[in-house]
Amino acid sequence: QSALTQPRSVSGSPGQSVTISCTGTSSDVGGYNYVSWYQQHPGKAPKLMIYDVSKRPSGVPDRFSGSKSGNTASLTISGLQAEDEADYYCCSYAGSYTSVFGGGTKLTVL
């Protein structure tokens, strides 16, 4: 169960769009449509932002969207806002009731 691969950091200016990638294998990301994304501000618990690759929980702005192609999932944040600055983690089901997280990506809003 190796961690999924995410870029360590991404950045963008207010109003721009950024995309965070999450690369796994055919045993996790590529094998199931069960990728979720979590936002974590410093000192806080993570918050669910996207689940089942592209679904948004109630209350999450539609600026946040998810997609998947092969073994790579992506989180896109459009219309960047200052409050979007946080760490983002992807997570994928890996079979047999197990899951695996990505290493996390720090988003900086310039």
Place this chain on the structure above:
Amino acid sequence: QVQLVQSGAEVKKPGASVKVSCKASGYTFTSYYMHWVRQAPGQGLEWMGIINPSGGSTSYAQKFQGRVTMTRDTSTSTVYMELSSLRSEDTAVYYCAPGGVWLLRYWGQGTLVTVSS
């Protein structure tokens, strides 16, 4: 609304065990699986395992097999995570997170476990 109350911070010596609790309310306790996730200082999230509160079945990450035990008490809507043979690398914030088998929908406030001699 869903509320998760985790037990307080712990300081343990290397080789000891720690048991963290997570009391759930605001939903039917057996409706959601419960995940445990930890985060070492300055590091990322690490999935540890999952328990089905309905039947008590568990699945653990390979890394923690043999060292972690997850249990539940349906009478108090509480799940427990016990980690044994603690070492300094186990210093982390431990979170409980109910949801689906592949989904961590809600998160507890976290419990800091410090392992130090």
